[in-house]
Amino acid sequence: MKFSIKNIDSLDDDDLTQVKALDQKFFPFPWSHKQWDELNDNDRLFILKDDMDLVGFSLFRVEVDVFHLLKVLIAPELQSKNYAHQLMKDSYYALVKEAGNERNVFLEVQEGNLKAIRFYERIGLEKGERIKNYYSDGSVALRYFGKPKFT
Numbered sequence: 001m002k003f004s005i006k007n008i009d010s011l012d013d014d015d016l017t018q019v020k021a022l023d024q025k026f027f028p029f030p031w032s033h034k035q036w037d038e039l040n041d042n043d044r045l046f047i048l049k050d051d052m053d054l055v056g057f058s059l060f061r062v063e064v065d066v067f068h069l070l071k072v073l074i075a076p077e078l079q080s081k082n083y084a085h086q087l088m089k090d091s092y093y094a095l096v097k098e099a100g101n102e103r104n105v106f107l108e109v110q111e112g113n114l115k116a117i118r119f120y121e122r123i124g125l126e127k128g129e130r131i132k133n134y135y136s137d138g139s140v141a142l143r144y145f146g147k148p149k150f151t
């Protein structure tokens with residue numbers, strides 16, 4: 001499995017089409033085209049490729065003090081094989097290299113998304129605020145925060 005790390009500026013149309021398709025198919029709250037179009041110079045997209053097929057991605061926003069994780073996704077047939085851990089580790093250290101320091105990761109996750117919550121807790125992130133009505137269906141978000149620890 002090959003990890004490619006790409007800034008959204010350098011993504012070719014085919015990569016971006018595949019990222020949007022994965023998001024649409026498997027993300028609990030997929031983004032609209034408009035939301036994808038609003039990505040900017042502070043956003044970094046990391047993709048995981050199996051030969052020509054895109055099978056996962058992570059998307060971060062580089063903010064003043066933190067790396068804000070906007071999305072992470074692994075295709076269902078490849079989940080629970082540690083690829084998310086690998087993708088997150090490679091993404092994080094690419095961000096650290098660019099920023100020049102190890103910033104905290106910050107994210108929101110749906111309270112019922114137990115698989116994602118387990119994943120964030122396994123890499124050492126800590127539960128923070130509980131935000132009511134965060135998602136379009138009125139569901140609750142939990143914030144997670146901290147310096148990730150990877151094996």
Ligand SMILES: CC(C)(COP(=O)(O)OP(=O)(O)OC[C@H]1O[C@@H](n2cnc3c(N)ncnc32)[C@H](O)[C@@H]1OP(=O)(O)O)[C@@H](O)C(=O)NCCC(=O)NCCS
Pocket residue numbers: 026027028071072073074075078079080081082083084085086108109110113115116118119
């Ligand atoms: C969140 C998400 C990326 C996590 O992916 P994941 O596949 O669970 O995470 P990992 O690749 O690190 O795999 C972890 C699992 O593999 C197991 N594992 C770890 N190392 C392993 C190894 N070397 N070999 C086999 N299994 C291993 C872990 O025990 C864990 O098992 P569990 O799922 O039963 O707890 C994934 O669930 C996903 O894409 N979800 C849909 C999108 C989403 O909800 N994103 C988050 C929104 S905020």
